[in-house]
Amino acid sequence: MKLIKTMMMAASVALIAAPMALPTAAAAQEWPMVGGEYAEMTGIFVKDGGSLKYAQYLASEWVRNQEFAKSQGWITGYGMYGNVNPREGEPHIYLVVTFKSIPDAAEDERRSKAYDAWSKKTIAENEAAAGNRAEYRTVMGSMLLQEFKVR
Numbered sequence: 001m002k003l004i005k006t007m008m009m010a011a012s013v014a015l016i017a018a019p020m021a022l023p024t025a026a027a028a029q030e031w032p033m034v035g036g037e038y039a040e041m042t043g044i045f046v047k048d049g050g051s052l053k054y055a056q057y058l059a060s061e062w063v064r065n066q067e068f069a070k071s072q073g074w075i076t077g078y079g080m081y082g083n084v085n086p087r088e089g090e091p092h093i094y095l096v097v098t099f100k101s102i103p104d105a106a107e108d109e110r111r112s113k114a115y116d117a118w119s120k121k122t123i124a125e126n127e128a129a130a131g132n133r134a135e136y137r138t139v140m141g142s143m144l145l146q147e148f149k150v151r
Contacts, residue, residue, distance in 0.1 A: 036147030037076060039098045043091030043140035050136025057133060058095075066097065068118055074111060075099045091140045 046054050058080060066078040081094040103111065116123065 030151065032151055033148045034151055036149045037098050037100055038102065039096055039145045039147065040142055041145065042095045042142040044093040044095060045138040045140050046092045047136050047138070053136050054093075054133070058093075061129075062095070065115075065119075068115070069097075072111070072114065074103075 044054075063078075066075065069075045070077070075097050077098045079096045081096060083090055083092055083094065086092055116126075119126070121129075
């Protein structure tokens, strides 16, 4: 019984001392990667018969909006990627936008006002246009990814 208590005491001391030794070891070794740009990827399911209409929207309005955002320095790039062999339930198209950082609430509000002034559309008009696209496409969801760069 005394041996078990001694072993338990030694294990407790080791558990308490281990975290104190870790910062020294961690400080000597730097994490090998740093965070880079963000990429937001949105998956789109295109309904039967809607491919042309959605392609026309992407080639005109969507690209125009992305070019404006890029000219303002809000994004660094964008792209459209087709899912060549989609499985059941997978998106047909992925829209990707890259940017350096996520804006805070004040910056987001400033950008919204600048976009509304540039587009010459009201919030209601922008919402109605987005709703109209629902007749030929469905947003399946989005992911926010961050690039990892090796130091």
